[in-house]
Every structure is written in C-alpha cells, then in structure tokens.
Amino acid sequence: MTGASAQPGRVWPGGAKAAVSLTYDDALNSQLDNAVPELKRLGMKATFFLTEANAHWRLADWEALARDGHEVANHTVSHPCALSGYSAKRLEQVEIDPMEGYLDSHFSADRERTFAYPCGYLGVGRGGRHVRYARYRKILERDNVVAARTTAGGPNRPQDVVADPLYLHAFEPTYDGDTVAPARRYLNEAVAQGDWAILVFHDVLPKWHADGDASVATHNRILQHVAGLDVWCAPMGQVFDYVERRWRTRPEPAVTGR
Numbered sequence: 001m002t003g004a005s006a007q008p009g010r011v012w013p014g015g016a017k018a019a020v021s022l023t024y025d026d027a028l029n030s031q032l033d034n035a036v037p038e039l040k041r042l043g044m045k046a047t048f049f050l051t052e053a054n055a056h057w058r059l060a061d062w063e064a065l066a067r068d069g070h071e072v073a074n075h076t077v078s079h080p081c082a083l084s085g086y087s088a089k090r091l092e093q094v095e096i097d098p099m100e101g102y103l104d105s106h107f108s109a110d111r112e113r114t115f116a117y118p119c120g121y122l123g124v125g126r127g128g129r130h131v132r133y134a135r136y137r138k139i140l141e142r143d144n145v146v147a148a149r150t151t152a153g154g155p156n157r158p159q160d161v162v163a164d165p166l167y168l169h170a171f172e173p174t175y176d177g178d179t180v181a182p183a184r185r186y187l188n189e190a191v192a193q194g195d196w197a198i199l200v201f202h203d204v205l206p207k208w209h210a211d212g213d214a215s216v217a218t219h220n221r222i223l224q225h226v227a228g229l230d231v232w233c234a235p236m237g238q239v240f241d242y243v244e245r246r247w248r249t250r251p252e253p254a255v256t257g258r
Contacts, residue, residue: 011158011194011246016232019196019239020187022046022223023149023170025075025116026202027054032061034204038220039070042227047236049075049116049149052102059106066107071235073114074099074145081119088124088135092142100143112237113145115166116200120151122167137166147240155186155195158247165240170198173222178208178215183222191229196239 012019022039024031027050039046048065050072055062066072076095083091096115103111123132124139140148146165153169161168173183183199190197202212204219214222226233234242 012232013242014232017230018155018187018190018194018232019242020190020226020229020231020233021196021198021236021239022201022226022233023116023198023236024048024201024204026079027051027058027062027075028203029058030203030205031201032058032065034206034216035201035219036065036070038216038223040068042223044223044227044233045069045071045235045238047071047073047114049073049114050099050103051075051079052077052099053079055102063106071112071114071237072103072107073112073116073237074103074143075116076118077102079118081121083121083124083132083136084126086124088139091124091136092139096139096143112147112241113143114237114240115140115145115148117148117150122150140166146244147236149198149200149236151200155190155193155197157193157195158243161196161240161243162247165244168198168236168240170200172200172202172212174201174208174214174218175211178213178218180218180221180225184225187226187229187231191231196243197231198236 024035024046048070062072077099080095122136123129124135125132147168148166149168149170151170151172156169171186187197201214204214204216206216208215
C-alpha cells in the first residue's frame with residue numbers, strides 16, 4: 001500500500017505518528033496515590049496489571065479506576081518470577097486462572113484479556129528456551145489472553161504485533177535511574193518509525209529509591225513529554241485491538257532502513 005509505505009507514522013487514529021501505552025505493574029498504592037492524578041490531569045488512560053495479592057487491599061479504588069476508563073489486566077495472583085520449579089499445571093491453576101477469575105468477578109468478564117509477564121520472565125519449568133516459552137504461551141492461549149507484554153525490546157512494529165501478540169516489547173524508562181532521557185529516546189524512536197511504544201512503571205514515589213521506581217517528578221515529566229508528542233495514547237488492550245483489526249489481513253509494506 002503506497003500511502004502506508006510513504007507515511008508509516010500516519011496509520012494511527014487521528015493521523016497520529018505513533019501509539020503509546022502507559023502500563024503500571026503490581027497494583028501498588030503509589031500508583032493510585034501519585035500516578036493516577038497526573039493521568040487524570042492530562043486526560044490519559046493507562047493499563048494497570050494487577051496482582052490479587054496487592055489489589056485486594058484497595059479493591060474499591062481499583063474498581064473505581066476501571067470505571068473511569070482505565071484498563072485492568074492480569075499480572076498473576078502473587079507475582080512469581082523464578083519459574084523453573086513450576087509445572088505448567090501449577091502456574092495455570094495457582095496463578096493465572098484464579099487471577100482471571102478475580103478480574104472477571106470484580107471488573108467484568110467482558111474485557112480485553114491482556115497479560116504482563118512478572119519480571120519479564122517468559123519460560124516455565126525446565127528444558128530449552130523454546131520448550132519453556134511454549135509452556136507459558138499455551139497457558140495464556142487456554143485463558144484466551146490476546147496479548148502479553150514483556151519488559152524489554154524496542155517499539156513494536158504493527159506487523160510484528162500481529163505475528164506474535166504474546167511477545168509485545170516494552171521499556172522500563174526509570175529502571176536504571178530517575179531520569180527522563182531514556183523515555184524520550186524510546187518515544188522519539190517510536191514516533192520516527194511510526195510504531196507502538198509501551199512504557200512500564202512500578203512504584204511512583206516522592207523520591208526514587210531503587211531499580212524500577214520513578215519519582216513523581218520524573219514520572220510526570222515523562223507523561224508531559226508524551227502529551228506533547230503527536231501520538232495516540234491509549235491502554236494496551238485498546239491499541240492491540242486496533243492493530244489486530246487493521247493489520248491482520250494487510251500485506252506488510254516494503255520499508256527500508258529499519
């Protein structure tokens with residue numbers, strides 16, 4: 001399609017140059033207290049990957065957040081990272097199935113079923129990488145998960161999303177330090193290429209303490225940078241649904257220099 005090849009960044013809603021999804025992991029109180037007010041001020045909707053272990057403490061607040069148009073999704077019951085000792089059956093029955101049921105009960109079964117891998121770990125049990133990865137994928141497929149997010153990789157090309165929706169790339173912009181520059185580089189790359197950037201946040205605290213945190217000031221500056229870009233900012237499930245509908249039957253255009 002000539003138009004798509006000539007202007008790869010103008011295929012997003014409203015003619016935006018790229019898509020951006022803001023995602024928050026672990027159902028942390030600081031997200032409700034410090035991140036949500038800035039999202040509301042800027043008119044942005046985000047995806048919150050909840051664990052039951054954390055969400056139940058402020059369930060009413062998470063339910064109100066979902067009613068306000070934010071996406072809530074599965075991050076397992078208790079956030080297990082080291083999965084070499086797990087069988088696929090155990091992970092499915094103890095962590096993933098119950099969390100899907102929890103979300104259905106409290107947030108509606110009529111939702112985009114998306115998932116974030118705890119710690120970005122993609123494999124279950126022992127064996128070669130492909131065997132371990134396949135185990136995890138089969139669990140997610142049985143639970144009708146349509147898209148799953150990692151914590152690494154560059155902005156997502158729509159064609160790659162359609163080809164492998166259970167391996168969406170994402171970026172933790174403040175993982176190594178409390179600075180805006182890494183997020184700016186990542187977002188600018190997405191805009192230049194016309195792709196989909198997914199950002200990952202954890203605790204949003206008055207001051208940065210450790211890997212994965214973001215200070216309120218830095219978090220807000222990143223969101224303000226997003227607001228100043230010519231991008232479509234929407235929850236992960238909404239963007240995935242758009243990509244799936246638009247690119248599923250479209251032949252991939254010839255793009256050079258990528």
